[in-house]
Amino acid sequence: MSRATVSRVVNGVRNVAPEIQDAVRAAVARTGYAPNQAARSLVTRRTGAVALVLSATGGSFTARLFSDPFFGRVVDGVLPVLRERAVQPVLLVAESEPARLQLVDYLRRGGADGAVVVPLDEDDPLPGLLVAAGLPTVLFGRPRAGVRCGWVDLDNGAGARLAAEHLWAVGRRRPAVIAAPVSAPTARERLDGFTAALASRGVTAVPVERGRFTEESGRHAMARLLARHPDVDAVFAANDLMARGACRHLAERGLAVPGDVAVVGFDDSVAARDAALPLTTVRQPVEEMAAALTGLLLGQLDGSAPRAGSKVFEPALVVRASA
Amino acid sequence: MSRATVSRVVNGVRNVAPEIQDAVRAAVARTGYAPNQAARSLVTRRTGAVALVLSATGGSFTARLFSDPFFGRVVDGVLPVLRERAVQPVLLVAESEPARLQLVDYLRRGGADGAVVVPLDEDDPLPGLLVAAGLPTVLFGRPRAGVRCGWVDLDNGAGARLAAEHLWAVGRRRPAVIAAPVSAPTARERLDGFTAALASRGVTAVPVERGRFTEESGRHAMARLLARHPDVDAVFAANDLMARGACRHLAERGLAVPGDVAVVGFDDSVAARDAALPLTTVRQPVEEMAAALTGLLLGQLDGSAPRAGSKVFEPALVVRASA
DNA sequence: GACACATGGGAGAGCGCTCTCCGAAACCTT
DNA sequence: AAGGTTTCGGAGAGCGCTCTCCCATGTGTC
Numbered sequence: 001m002s003r004a005t006v007s008r009v010v011n012g013v014r015n016v017a018p019e020i021q022d023a024v025r026a027a028v029a030r031t032g033y034a035p036n037q038a039a040r041s042l043v044t045r046r047t048g049a050v051a052l053v054l055s056a057t058g059g060s061f062t063a064r065l066f067s068d069p070f071f072g073r074v075v076d077g078v079l080p081v082l083r084e085r086a087v088q089p090v091l092l093v094a095e096s097e098p099a100r101l102q103l104v105d106y107l108r109r110g111g112a113d114g115a116v117v118v119p120l121d122e123d124d125p126l127p128g129l130l131v132a133a134g135l136p137t138v139l140f141g142r143p144r145a146g147v148r149c150g151w152v153d154l155d156n157g158a159g160a161r162l163a164a165e166h167l168w169a170v171g172r173r174r175p176a177v178i179a180a181p182v183s184a185p186t187a188r189e190r191l192d193g194f195t196a197a198l199a200s201r202g203v204t205a206v207p208v209e210r211g212r213f214t215e216e217s218g219r220h221a222m223a224r225l226l227a228r229h230p231d232v233d234a235v236f237a238a239n240d241l242m243a244r245g246a247c248r249h250l251a252e253r254g255l256a257v258p259g260d261v262a263v264v265g266f267d268d269s270v271a272a273r274d275a276a277l278p279l280t281t282v283r284q285p286v287e288e289m290a291a292a293l294t295g296l297l298l299g300q301l302d303g304s305a306p307r308a309g310s311k312v313f314e315p316a317l318v319v320r321a322s323a
Numbered sequence: 324m325s326r327a328t329v330s331r332v333v334n335g336v337r338n339v340a341p342e343i344q345d346a347v348r349a350a351v352a353r354t355g356y357a358p359n360q361a362a363r364s365l366v367t368r369r370t371g372a373v374a375l376v377l378s379a380t381g382g383s384f385t386a387r388l389f390s391d392p393f394f395g396r397v398v399d400g401v402l403p404v405l406r407e408r409a410v411q412p413v414l415l416v417a418e419s420e421p422a423r424l425q426l427v428d429y430l431r432r433g434g435a436d437g438a439v440v441v442p443l444d445e446d447d448p449l450p451g452l453l454v455a456a457g458l459p460t461v462l463f464g465r466p467r468a469g470v471r472c473g474w475v476d477l478d479n480g481a482g483a484r485l486a487a488e489h490l491w492a493v494g495r496r497r498p499a500v501i502a503a504p505v506s507a508p509t510a511r512e513r514l515d516g517f518t519a520a521l522a523s524r525g526v527t528a529v530p531v532e533r534g535r536f537t538e539e540s541g542r543h544a545m546a547r548l549l550a551r552h553p554d555v556d557a558v559f560a561a562n563d564l565m566a567r568g569a570c571r572h573l574a575e576r577g578l579a580v581p582g583d584v585a586v587v588g589f590d591d592s593v594a595a596r597d598a599a600l601p602l603t604t605v606r607q608p609v610e611e612m613a614a615a616l617t618g619l620l621l622g623q624l625d626g627s628a629p630r631a632g633s634k635v636f637e638p639a640l641v642v643r644a645s646a
Numbered sequence: 647g648a649c650a651c652a653t654g655g656g657a658g659a660g661c662g663c664t665c666t667c668c669g670a671a672a673c674c675t676t
Numbered sequence: 677a678a679g680g681t682t683t684c685g686g687a688g689a690g691c692g693c694t695c696t697c698c699c700a701t702g703t704g705t706c
Contacts, residue, residue: 002656007694015654032456037432038364039692042661047361049434062395062402063593072389075416079385083422088429091414093398099406106411109360111372133355216597248599270386274539276571325686330664338684362662365691 010035041110050087050297051112052078053103053130055094056120057183062095064120064214068241069269070286074118074140077290085298087113100126108133114297116140116290122184138297138308140290141186150296150308152289156186159282159315160193163236163264166280166317168201172234172262176207178221178246180238190238190266207232211242215271218245226253233261234323240265240272243279247322262323278320289313333358364433373410373620374435375401376426376453378417379443380506381535385418387443391536391564392592393609397441397463400613408621410436423449431456437620439463439613445507461620461631463613464509473619473631475612479509482605482638483516486559486587489603489640491524495557495585499530501544501569503561513561513589530555534565538594541568549576556584557646563588563595566602570645585646601643612636 008016009024016024027033041047052075054065065071075091082089090112094100107115107130114136117127128147130137138150167175177194180187195206207229211217218237222245225232237243243265247257257263257277265272265281272279292311299305331339332347339347350356364370375398377388388394398414405412413435417423430438430453437459440450451470453460461473490498500517503510518529530552534540541560545568548555560566566588573580580586580600588595588604595602615634622628 003693004657004695005655008655011694017654020655034428034431034456036365036692037429037434038361038370039661040432040694041361042359042365042663042692043694045661049429062398063392066389066395066398067392067593069386069390072385075385075389079416079418079422083425086425088425088434089416091416093402093412093414095402099402102406102409102411105357106360106372108357109363111360111411133357252599270390276575326663327665327687328685331685334664340684343685359662362691363664365662365693366664368691 045110047110047113048086048088049090049112050082050294050301051090051092051107051115053092053094053115053117053126054120055100055103055117055124055126057124058121058181058212061120062093064212065093068213068239069271070239070267071118073269073286074290077287078116078294081291081294081298087298094126100129104129104133107135114138114301116294116297121181122186136297136300136308138293138300140293148307150293150300151310152293152296152313153186153310154284154289154313154315156189156315157193157196159266159284160190160236161197162315162317163266163282164194164197166319167234167236167262167264167323168198170258170262170323173203174229174232175203175234175236176209176225176229176232178218178225178235178237178242179208179210180213180242181210187238194236211238211245213239213241215241215245215248218242219249220245222246222249234264235261236264236266238266240267240269240275240279240281243281243322244271244275247275247277247279258321258323264323268318272318272320275322277322280320280323281318283316283318285313368433370433370436371409371411372413372435373405373617373624374413374415374430374438376415376417376438376440376449377443378423378426378440378447378449380447381444384443385416387535387537388416391562392594393562393590394441396592396609397613400610401439401617404614404617404621410621417449423452427452427456430458437461437624439617439620444504445509459620459623459631461616461623463616471630473616473623474633475616475619475636476509476633477607477612477636477638479512479638480516480519482589482607483513483559484520485638485640486589486605487517487520489642490557490559490585490587490646491521493581493585493646496526497552497555498526498557498559499532499548499552499555501541501548501558501560501565502531502533503536503565504533510561517559534561534568536562536564538564538568538571541565542572543568545569545572557587558584559587559589561589563590563592563598563602563604566604566645567594567598570598570600570602581644581646587646591641595641595643598645600645603643603646604641606639606641608636 006024009021092103094103118140127139131147131149142153143149179191209221209224211221235246243263250257265279268281268283272281296308300308332344417426441463450462454470454472465476502514532544532547534544558569566586570580588602591604591606595604619631623631
């Protein structure tokens with residue numbers, strides 16, 4: 001029997017007589033044969049793997065990666081789509097500049113057929129590098145100017161407006177914001193959307209402190225906020241973890257939530273649901289977004305979509321106990 | 324100029340005249356050439372990548388993976404060792420049975436040169452499958468009987484004894500345990516070590532409740548413990564997250580920590596340091612263990628160690644506020 | 647029964663590298 | 677100056693697959 005026939009059976013192309021198929025399969029099972037992926041890739045120019053790239057420019061990367069439920073939700077959204085198409089998901093982390101370079105090199109050499117990139121800091125050069133290298137790439141969040149690739153994003157401004165309007169509706173007139181680092185456009189949109197919505201109601205000065213998306217940073221930001229403005233009656237945090245931190249500081253100070261200060265988070269992660277005091281938050285359908293993003297990439301890979309497109313998702317307000 | 328010369332320059336083997344080297348490098352830089360990894364692997368039988376496999380048999384995998392700081396620490400330990408050797412780290416997650424099979428297949432085909440496996444549940448069949456497939460494999464935690472591979476582990480019994488002796492020393496005579504699922508040998512060692520240490524001091528009946536390593540499960544376990552034994556004056560939890568959960572429940576009940584109930588955790592993760600009440604805990608040098616484990620695998624891969632060995636690390640007690 | 651046509655297996659090229667062998671040239675040594 | 681020795685570039689095989697041709701056989705049509 002020729003190699004060609006075996007190849008046809010293994011890959012299920014063209015017709016092969018059933019008895020021959022059985023013989024081949026039996027032999028494969030008996031010998032524990034596994035086709036050599038390198039040889040296969042060499043001719044098909046496909047690896048059968050797609051990279052899920054988590055990249056950060058700041059420090060203490062893995063600590064954040066493995067404590068923010070956000071990334072788990074992204075992974076949860078990406079995996080099923082890939083599994084269903086029998087594509088191997090491969091997680092790549094770029095925790096430093098050399099790591100980023102090594103990673104780009106790996107992908108340029110054909111380590112994976114495409115990349116789903118989730119940048120933690122949105123001034124990340126990685127998407128640009130990958131696109132420039134000609135690798136099919138899609139992005140969680142808008143790409144920066146000049147980088148052409150598929151992406152999904154949340155209407156962050158609309159989410160922030162939902163939060164602002166809710167706080168206004170429940171009678172809060174002295175709200176503050178715990179925002180994210182300036183580098184993140186996402187964070188800027190959340191902040192701008194919030195202040196804009198309040199400005200249209202005549203509230204012009206909204207105190208702002210910045211955190212780094214962690215619970216601890218939220219706690220400290222709340223402390224700074226109260227130090228400067230002891231009279232705030234509401235806080236909008238750019239993610240749930242920081243909202244939790246804020247709640248913790250308020251509790252430590254003996255302030256009631258939402259009695260004295262109402263708190264609204266962002267994301268609707270498990271951190272919001274499982275909090276001691278369940279968080280009112282802006283829901284971001286992360287899993288759904290990640291799944292759509294992966295679909296965009298797969299469409300580009302199999303040629304059914306000439307070039308990956310983009311999609312903007314709508315947020316929703318989830319009212320729980322904290323506001 | 325022949326392909327052979329280019330290959331020699333790119334791989335830095337043998338002497339090539341400096342001017343020719345420069346010419347090659349210039350051409351590489353100019354054309355943006357990246358060698359095809361598949362073709363290279365085909366002849367070298369190396370991919371230049373090592374898999375870091377996170378595997379679980381239970382459900383809601385990613386939620387746990389991306390909320391327990393433990394895994395971040397493992398990654399932190401593995402990455403630098405791999406980066407230093409210019410080996411590409413590739414994270415693979417096996418969140419379900421089909422995923423596990425797909426993953427084994429991927430590695431059998433030559434997706435990576437070796438695997439560092441971190442099983443979440445210790446009855447995981449994955450290490451056995453990989454070893455049987457002939458893939459160089461090392462394991463965080465002892466392999467089950469019949470599986471021969473390199474591993475590192477903590478002396479969990481000793482850690483539990485440290486906790487027991489500390490609680491005894493500070494005068495606690497009615498301690499309880501929040502243990503992990505029975506399936507985990509690690510957890511069994513922690514439980515057995517704790518009860519054995521107390522038994523030698525005459526405390527024979529130690530109440531036990533089980534959690535699933537999450538903060539929420541620890542909180543509920545504490546509630547069950549108090550319901551059955553309102554007089555417990557100390558709790559030893561099998562990890563920091565559950566210890567935190569226990570603290571939270573105690574706070575909700577108005578019980579003082581450590582005044583009414585002393586709490587000892589396990590791991591010394593950021594969850595212990597950053598807790599509202601910093602946790603007394605048993606330190607597990609996870610990063611160091613992960614780095615050693617990776618070294619074991621690399622030694623096996625480059626042939627400097629005929630077969631990967633094993634190493635047991637010693638725990639240490641870290642006394643903070645909770646006990 | 648002769649022809650066209652579908653069906654299914656084999657031969658063999660070639661994917662893009664690495665690496666061994668070989669030979670040409672440069673450099674010593676006596 | 678003649679031989680030996682070292683240095684370094686090129687030729688070419690071959691890694692293990694896939695896939696296009698091609699041919700043998702089976703099937704249908706008039």
